[in-house]
Amino acid sequence: MSKKITIGLFGFGVVGQGLYDIIKTKNLNLEIVKIAIKDPAKKRTLPAELFTTDKNELLNNPEINTIIELINDTEAAYDIVSTALKSGKNVVSASKKMLATYLDELIAIQHEVGSSLLYEGSVCGSIPIIRNLEEYYDNELLHSISGIFNGSSNYILSKGYLENMDYDTALKQAQDLGFAETDPTMDVGGFDAKYKLVIAAAHAYGVIVDPEDVLNIGIQNLSAEDLKYTREKNLKIKLVPVAKELDDKHVAMFVMPKLVAEQEFLYNVEYEYNAVIVQAAFADQQFFFGKGAGGHPTGAAVFSDIAALRYDYHYEYKKAKLRGALQFTNDIEFNVYLRYSDDELVDALKFEHIYERYISDSYKFVIGKINLQNLIDNQHRISANKAFVAFADQLTGVSLASAAKQAANLA
């Protein structure tokens, strides 16, 4: 028989309550001993004696062997998770920003102490992608992983495209439904998708990348002209994170809106649904689809991790051991669509090649090949200009920049 899981639960918000609903339908050998929350005055649906605001009532309780961390405060979450792991408790977390920011440290603690940290719910809600990257694709070369990793921004884009709903109303709905982060800039600015990408890439490629080094461009500057242009071309705009292995030494990552054609898998992924496309050497293209946000979908992933802990499951980070030589780079080129007002921005971005250019009194755009580093260097200018940038390419078009290619060939 599997060992009994005694739970100290941090957070009883959207995901915490979703998890509780799932646990109460199951008859597994587990018990929620205590729940830590922040605001003691908030009305709760469970008996008051189950709740505390003192983290140590959970962390120092020898009867609790497992901490479930589902709070909306990154630094407090790191403190809770690292303390619990160091004391030998196993942990399940869904806090993607915290995980992406402190992954190195958290892996080191697990190796040192032997405790286990699982976080399937942190990437694409209900889609079981981490365990698949970790186990199923253990020995297969992955050319790329990409998809739709943020439910709120996809919800806003779908509401706008399919129902003509304005941005602010759609965002408010995403918040009311419990999909959005406490600060929704995390969602619409592409930060949340970036944290998820960084976590997924650790399991796909064995690279641990500082999220600060990865470019994220969001959907905030999307305008009526951009939507009109894409409708005319029968394209949709989706917020897409990309991790691509460029050769046996380099991997690149970025998050930005993408112009998606009707024949692409992502075209029909709508509302809070997420998707992951894995391009593998032999399995070829595979598509995972499911709800990426919300209490029950995310709670289901957290619950699956808890169930896995009954059998002492832990991530081995095998690719990090095998593929230690793989380096993260931003020195890559691909095609983008840029809608702009200030001509100097186009000059500053130093397009390698411009394929298409349109200029009228109210709408100007270019489509051309650009170096990712130039986008990074001009991020502030792009925001100040309220310009809209979208990936206007297929992943096969993403390649090492010419100079980097030459250097790699010489090495």
Ligand SMILES: NC(=O)C1=CN([C@@H]2O[C@H](COP(=O)(O)OP(=O)(O)OC[C@H]3O[C@@H](n4cnc5c(N)ncnc54)[C@H](OP(=O)(O)O)[C@@H]3O)[C@@H](O)[C@H]2O)C=CC1
């Ligand atoms: N919502 C979603 O769809 C998804 C969310 N996530 C992630 O899961 C985590 C939780 O999200 P969500 O449930 O939506 O957030 P909510 O805002 O709904 O709930 C947050 C909970 O955390 C509690 N809390 C905050 N700080 C502390 C603290 N220092 N100690 C103890 N409890 C604390 C709050 O207490 P109180 O109730 O007193 O305010 C609240 O119960 C976040 O990291 C989020 O990014 C991941 C995937 C999907």
Ligand SMILES: N[C@@H](CC=O)C(=O)O
């Ligand atoms: N805010 C996130 C919640 C799940 O991770 C999203 O909208 O996807």
